[in-house]
Amino acid sequence: MTQDTQLRSWEVFTQTRSGANYIHAGSVHASDRNMALQNARDTYTRRGEGTSIWVVPTDAITASDPNEKEMFFDPANDKIYRLPTFYTMPEGAKAI
Amino acid sequence: MTTTDIHTELLKNFEEKIERGDAIEPKDRMPDAYRKHLIRQISQHAHSEVIGMQPEGNWITRAPTLRARQILLAKIQDEGGHGLYLYSAAETLGISRAEMIEQLHSGKAKYSNIFNYPALTWADIGAIGWLVDGAAIVNQVSLQRTSYGPYSRAMVRICKEESFHQRQGYEIMAKMMKGTKEQQEMAQDAMNRWWWPSLMMFGPHDSESPHSGDAFRWKIKRASNDELRAKFIDKTVQQAEVIGLTIPDNELKWNEERGHYDHGPINWTEFYEVIGGNGPCNLQRMNHHKRVHDEGKWVLEAAEAWTKKREQKLFDLN
Numbered sequence: 001m002t003q004d005t006q007l008r009s010w011e012v013f014t015q016t017r018s019g020a021n022y023i024h025a026g027s028v029h030a031s032d033r034n035m036a037l038q039n040a041r042d043t044y045t046r047r048g049e050g051t052s053i054w055v056v057p058t059d060a061i062t063a064s065d066p067n068e069k070e071m072f073f074d075p076a077n078d079k080i081y082r083l084p085t086f087y088t089m090p091e092g093a094k095a096i
Numbered sequence: 097m098t099t100t101d102i103h104t105e106l107l108k109n110f111e112e113k114i115e116r117g118d119a120i121e122p123k124d125r126m127p128d129a130y131r132k133h134l135i136r137q138i139s140q141h142a143h144s145e146v147i148g149m150q151p152e153g154n155w156i157t158r159a160p161t162l163r164a165r166q167i168l169l170a171k172i173q174d175e176g177g178h179g180l181y182l183y184s185a186a187e188t189l190g191i192s193r194a195e196m197i198e199q200l201h202s203g204k205a206k207y208s209n210i211f212n213y214p215a216l217t218w219a220d221i222g223a224i225g226w227l228v229d230g231a232a233i234v235n236q237v238s239l240q241r242t243s244y245g246p247y248s249r250a251m252v253r254i255c256k257e258e259s260f261h262q263r264q265g266y267e268i269m270a271k272m273m274k275g276t277k278e279q280q281e282m283a284q285d286a287m288n289r290w291w292w293p294s295l296m297m298f299g300p301h302d303s304e305s306p307h308s309g310d311a312f313r314w315k316i317k318r319a320s321n322d323e324l325r326a327k328f329i330d331k332t333v334q335q336a337e338v339i340g341l342t343i344p345d346n347e348l349k350w351n352e353e354r355g356h357y358d359h360g361p362i363n364w365t366e367f368y369e370v371i372g373g374n375g376p377c378n379l380q381r382m383n384h385h386k387r388v389h390d391e392g393k394w395v396l397e398a399a400e401a402w403t404k405k406r407e408q409k410l411f412d413l414n
Binding site: 004006009025028030031035042044047066067 | 187
């Protein structure tokens with residue numbers, strides 16, 4: 001990829017209501033974090049879809065490789081005793 | 097395994113994934129042709145949103161009321177936003193923003209043909225919102241199910257915002273059709289000029305469409321040009337009737353058997369002429385974009401200088 005001349009790239013995460021997860025919305029370009037916040041507001045929340053925004057420099061994000069998801073996540077698969085359905089409850093027991 | 101075996105294996109995995117209906121994400125392995133097709137399509141889509149701001153921008157200062165002006169301004173700001181969502185999605189495929197703009201300026205990347213037509217009267221703003229955005233919505237709704245995750249998510253976001261665009265356009269047309277005879281004629285004139293180019297927005301007939309084979313197998317495209325065009329015509333005809341506008345096509349007729357309207361022949365010579373650069377506004381649109389891009393360079397420089405200065409200040413304080 002050629003060097004971009006359009007300022008640094010930032011990933012944008014928005015929270016739709018207080019207490020909710022921050023969800024990835026897309027990215028913006030900006031020279032610093034304050035401008036990134038303002039650009040993110042103008043770009044991703046024109047209809048007030050949010051109570052709060054995170055901006056994170058794109059190159060600061062480390063992601064696991066989806067091609068190696070087996071190696072990454074499989075160890076959880078044979079531990080079904082983590083799921084409540086693993087256990088047989090005595091007949092007649094309620095609300096457990 | 098030989099290299100060819102590995103390639104066959106990778107392609108098989110990829111196509112099985114698509115077949116299952118899984119989304120493809122930026123870091124997934126994907127065939128070069130898939131990546132290329134997406135970069136071409138998404139960047140063209142982004143450029144269209146941005147270039148599309150020009151014909152409408154021309155009317156911000158001329159809007160008939162303050163209400164109309166505010167609405168138009170908000171709509172055009174949305175279009176700019178849509179361009180940014182799409183550039184951001186394309187960047188996940190490994191092309192830079194600067195590269196995309198360069199390709200637009202060199203003519204390597206295209207934008208929607210429709211924006212090479214001028215917006216001559218206020219009724220054109222109505223026609224653009226109602227017909228051009230209406231046609232775009234039909235296409236974009238189907239692209240919400242495209243296989244590339246970031247593109248699909250951008251489409252969902254865009255579709256949510258588009259229906260306001262179409263409604264504000266239709267409202268303008270409806271208002272003018274309730275107005276004076278001159279206003280009605282102005283609305284009909286806009287309809288006459290924008291109808292056929294709107295149909296062309298869906299691209300060549302399926303029998304002539306050069307890019308569709310892989311695009312369908314890889315679920316980049318989810319409906320054919322002709323299917324989408326039919327969907328648009330079917331819903332627009334009734335909307336035109338309601339407000340008393342005539343569709344400028346003598347051959348337009350409901351076909352009971354197909355369950356769609358039949359329409360007269362589209363002027364593909366005009367379509368290819370305009371794509372080839374000979375539309376009424378091609379040169380104007382591109383020159384304007386280049387000029388604003390160049391004249392706006394100082395904004396980037398100022399932002400960088402400001403950031404550097406602040407970093408220096410923080411450094412000095414420490």
